[in-house]
Structures are given as structure tokens and as C-alpha cells.
Amino acid sequence: MRLQPLRSLAKIGPGMKPYPPDKIRNVAVIGSGGTGKTSLCEAILLKAGAVSRLGKVDDGTSTSDHDPEEIKRKISIHTSLLPLEFDEHKINLLDTPGYIDFIGEGFAALSVVEGAIVVIDGVTGIGVGLEALWQEATRRNIPKVIVINKLDKNQADFAARVEEVRAKLGKQCVPVQMPVGREAAFSGTYNLLKPDGVPDELKGDYAAFREMLIEGTAEVDDTILNEYLDNKPITEEEIIHAIHQGIEENKITPILCASAAKELGIRELLDEIDYFLPDANHHHPAGQSGQRAFVFKTMIEPHIGELSYLRVYDGEIKPSSAILNVTRGKEERVGQIATMRGKTRIELTAAGPGDICVLPKLKFTHSGDTLGDKNAALLPPVVYPEPVVSLSVKPKSKADQEKMALGFAAFMNEDQTFKMHYDPETKESVIYGIGDVHLEIMLHRLRERYGVEVETGAPRVPYKETIRGKAKGQGKYKKQTGGRGQYGDTWIEIEPLPEGRGFEFSDKIVGGAIPKNYIPSVEKGIREAMQHGVIAGYPVVDVKVTLYDGSFHEVDSSDLAFQIAASLGFKKIFTDARPAIMEPIVDITVSAPPEFIGDVTGDLNMRRGRITTIETDRVVAKVPLGELTKYATDLRSFTHGRGSYSFKFSHYEQVPPATQEKLVAIYSKLKESGGVLHARE
Helix, strand or coil: CCCCCCCECCCCCCCECCCCHHHEEEEEEEECCCCCHHHHHHHHHHHCCCCCCCCCCCCCCCCCCCCHHHHHHCCCCCCEEEEEEECCEEEEEEECCCCHHHHHHHHHHHCCCCEEEEEEECCCECCCCHHHHHHHHHHCCCCEEEEEECCCCCCCCHHHHHHHHHHHCCCCEEECEEEECCHHHCCEEEECCCCCCCCHHHHHHHHHHHHHHHHHHHCCCHHHHHHHHCCCCCCHHHHHHHHHHHHHCCCCEEEEECECCCCECHHHHHHHHHHHCCCCCCCCCCCCCCCEEEEEEEEEECCCEEEEEEEEEECCECCCEEEEECCCCEEEEECCEEEEECCEEEEECCECCCCEEEEECCCCCCCCCEEECCCCCCCCCCCCCCCCEEEEEEECCHHHHHHHHHHHHHHHHHCCCCEEEEECCCCEEEEEECCHHHHHHHHHHHHHHHCCCEEEECCCCCCEEEECCCEEEEEEEEECCCCCCEEEEEEEEEEECCCCCCEEEEECCCCCCCCHHHHHHHHHHHHHHHHHCCCCCCCECCEEEEEEEEECCCCCECHHHHHHHHHHHHHHHHCCCCEEEEEEEEEEEEECCHHHHHHHHHHHHHCCCEEEEECCCEEEEEEEHHHHCCHHHHHHHHCCCCCEEEEEEEEEEECCHHHHHHHHHHHHHHHHHCCCCCCCC
16 A cells, blocks of 8 residues: 555546546445444545535535535435546546435445445444345446444444455455444554554454455465465565455455544545545456446436436547447537536536546536437346336326426436336226435425425235126116106126236127117226226226127117116126136246345235245245235345345236235225225225
8 A cells, every 4th residue: 555645636627637538536435324424525625625624524524515405304315426537537426325215326436436335333233235235246247445433433343344255245345444443433544454563452453364364365465365375474565566466356355444433544545546546447348449338317406407416438428529428319409517525516627538527518428428420339127126016196286287297207217216106907006216315305305496295105906807607687777857857777697707917898789689880889888887887997908898788779779878788787787707807917026135035035925925935045936916015124124234136027826815804994985985996096
């Protein structure tokens, strides 16, 4: 580790000078919520001279968390870009949210960086959501350094945290520093690479940490391995060389120590970023072209409009130029080019290979788009965690329906983990997110930006009704009011069809009992009754209806009369044909650490799930969709935030008798109340 004098080049004037890619470090700061990532970034900015005072999350003065919701909740919601200049290098820090509801922001940031700082709380250790981010960084072969933060706090324990990290994240994680002093007495860091001159008060812990470091480097360097086995001295230069090699091969992850609040370990961390993490040449996708950039984030800023955050891979982007949106085949006009330090805008004269910049007010561009020239190849999109928490939404005013749709569409462009879908079966709009807080904030934005208030509820399960037997009978409608009356008379038979056949209508009328021109009205009336359901208000499926007799009146019969007659007859006869309610069954895959697999299987069994596969860290089952209400919250609770799941539709099955009785009772109560005619409306 170099200990040259700190020399900041950050002077916020009209802009920042351009840097070549070998002088740029793009680094995502990731970790669980509450670990102090934003405070660590703030201390780095101050130490590098990029800000003049230390902002604080609790005071709402941090550089990163400038959104009103972030200030109010004291959590990061968005990834914040924090460029700084240090030791003739430019470092683009991406401070990502730690709260698991906004984990998609971390995934997006990891798609455009060469390195990651993983922040862990020195008191509480590894928290919710970290493992998913760690796995994504590892999948992308992103070199990482771990910072054990808050070592000045009561009950902070560096040794315990190192043990936990090595147990949960892997033995390749090795300390390269140790703390000087404990808790309130924490006063700085000691370099474990130094083989001698260890202060007496550190010698006990030094020996254990140093052995972890040597064993880790011996895994990637045969010279160190041989010297270690022969009890020969190992030099600092040999260890540094092995660490470089191990980081490059993702076989070593250095562990550092710090206190952001006391600004301890920050100078050393800056050196580590500069020295150990790769430059911007390290992360380059295949298929080079003259100009190419990836939009990893879009954001709407009040009074500014939409900002597109992008990583440049090839070529240079200049102000007042044209660039092609390769994804959409649309040309964009580039106005000004800037970078953002939180909410502070810093103009750039250009953005070259390896840099991260911000383009305001692009017309057609959204997150995940590739920008470039006509020869540019599409860059791979970010694969985000699937949203699993849902709410049905309905504007309180019908006039706001269009504004609601426009607002949610805009949010989907900003946030790739937020979705909205209109379900034609349940006739409701449903929004999806990673967690309850995620959706709560989306609804708040809808209210603040578009002035739309919505009613929310649990999405309705798309149950269906069918029959298991045959029945026949009459459906008759007769109304006399003094003038022309209404008359329609139908005799129909209903019977079940195989699953998936839907509906069949058969006309067996002979002798003109019902004139041909009224037959379509009979079918229409039956379809109307099927759409709204009979016993529980859900659509009827897989039924064959045969019209075999009836009568008419030459004056009083009409299309409407036969529609009503057929509808009444269908509903009456349906109840005699052993009606059944069908529920959707989904294939669910739940991933969790081995210690929680028993809890996962037990919980799925309680939800009427049928387990098909059990592995050490994964369970696959078939579960009724109606049993998965609030499952995301429950799973997060009993796995301490370390469980995740995905599901897809499998098939329909008949509900148990108790469930059918419950659904029928709910529908009957709704009809009796007079407030809701159909349970689905």
C-alpha cells in the first residue's frame, strides 16, 4: 500500500478535466442498510477535498441522500454518483442503497464498475440483502474490498466480523489491516503487510490476522506457499504482488477497517481504491465500436427533467452533438454533458472511455439502453431481481385514470424493478415491487408528481368457476307492463368440458321453437352470465351449453328478452351441476441459506404446498397462488432477509371444500350488501 502524501485535485469550478481510462476508477459502494455506506462516502469526499464539510445522514446534510424521501426516512433510495479527484486519478463512487427494497439500484451500479467496496457494520455484522449483492458482484467477476465500519461503536468487534465474513462470504476474504484500539478507543489502522516492528499491544491479534493473510496469499502464489511451509520470512512486496494477482483472479478480497464518523481509515481506503482496484480498462464488453455507452440509470429531477446516467465504453461524447440510441433506433441530441456529485451538477467538456457522465433531457432514452454510432453493438441489459410484492391500485377519481397510467409508466422507465400490469381476468391494475416500502414510495411519488390519489388493496386471485356434473332446465323471462311486453323462453343443458376447452355452445333447436335470429342472443346471454360467475363471482370456464328447446311470442319476444332468459336459466341450472371453484397453482422456487431450508419447507406445507425438490439451499414446490399473499414479507422475516423466491403459473386445480365455502360466503355477503354486484368488479 502506498503511503504517498494525499494530493487532491478537486476544485469545483466550471468543470472537471477529462481522464484516460487507466486513470479512472469506477467503484460501487454496496452493503446492507445501516452499515454506514453513505457516511463512508461522505468521509472519502471530505478526505479527498471534494467537499468542504462532513455531511451527516441523521441531519439530512449528506451529499448522497438529497431526495426529500431519503432525508425523511434516513435511508438511501437512489444510487448517488460521487466523482472525486485523488492522486492524479478520477474516482467515480456509486453510493448504492442498502435497504433491500431498493436492491435493484445496486444491481444497476454493479453493471458499470470495475470494483466494489463492501461495507459491513462492525457491531451487527452481515445484514439483510448483502449476500445477493455479493453474489451479483462475484457473478460479474468484480474485484472487491471489504470495509468493516463503525469500529468506534460500543460492542464493535473486528475479529468477530472477520470470522463471520470468512464463514459466510468465503475464506478468500483476508484482513490486510487491523484496528488500533477497540470501540471508543479505536484510533486508526495497522498495516498487516509489515512483517516486523509490531507494537507490543497489537502482537496478540496481529499473529492471528497475519496468518489469515499469509494463508490467503499462499493460495495464489506458490513462492509464498513454499516460504510459508519452510517457515521462511515473507516480504511485504511478495504479499502485495500476491494480493494484486488474487484480486485480479477474484481469489482474494482484502478486509479493511474504518470509522466513517471519526474519519479513521479513510486515507488508507483511498490508497487501496487507487492501488488495488482495477482501472476502467478492466471492464470492457466484447464488440468494440467507434462510440458506445450504456445507460444504467435514469432519474427525474425537479426543475431539470430526466437525467440519463451512463457509462462510456468506446469513443467520446461531446456537447452539442448527435448520438444514436441503438436500442430504439432513434437519434438523440446531446446538449450539455455533466457529472453529478449528489445533487450538485459539474459540467464536463467531454466524456471519454471509462468515464461515467450524465446527459439531461434525452427524448427517447431509458434505463438499459445502448447509445453509440450506427456500428455499435447492443450492450447486455442488467438482470434485476424479480418484483414479488404487489398491490391493486385504483384512482380515487376516474378522471385520474390516465394520469395514473402515465405516472407509473414513467416510474417503470426510472426503476426497472417496478412494474405495472392490467389484469384482464380480475379487471384491475396491479403494481409490483421488491418490498412494501418500495411500493409505498412509488405511491408517494405518484401523489407528489402527478397529484393522483389511489385506493390500494391485495390483488384478487384469478379463481375460476366450473362444473363437475350435468344438469338441464328452463330459463324464462316474461314481463308485461301494459304495452309491449318481454318474452323469452329457453331450455338448456350444461355439461363439463376438459380443462382448457373454455366454452362451447350447441344449437339443437328443431321445428322453429325459437327463431334463428334469436339464437345468437341466447348465446350472448350465457356468455354474459359466465363472465360474471354464478356462485362466487369468478369467470366460468370449461362448460358446454346445449340449447334444445324453448318458445317465443310473435309480439313480445326480443333479443334482450332471450339474453335475459338464457342468463337466468344458466345461473339456475349451473348450481345443479356440482359447481366447483378452480384456483391457480404456481411453481415456486425458494432460495435460502441451508439453516433456513427447514423453515421454508414447513411454511410451504402450511400454505398447502406440495414440495417437489429439496436441496441444501433451494426448495421447489407447487403452491396455490392464493396462499402466497404477503409471502415476500413473511419469507424475509423468518430468513432474516436472506431468502428470495420466484414463481410462474403452472395450472388450475379445484379448491378444497372449506376454501370454496369461504369464497361463496364472501360473494353472498357482497351481493346482500348491495354495494358490490360482482366480487370481481
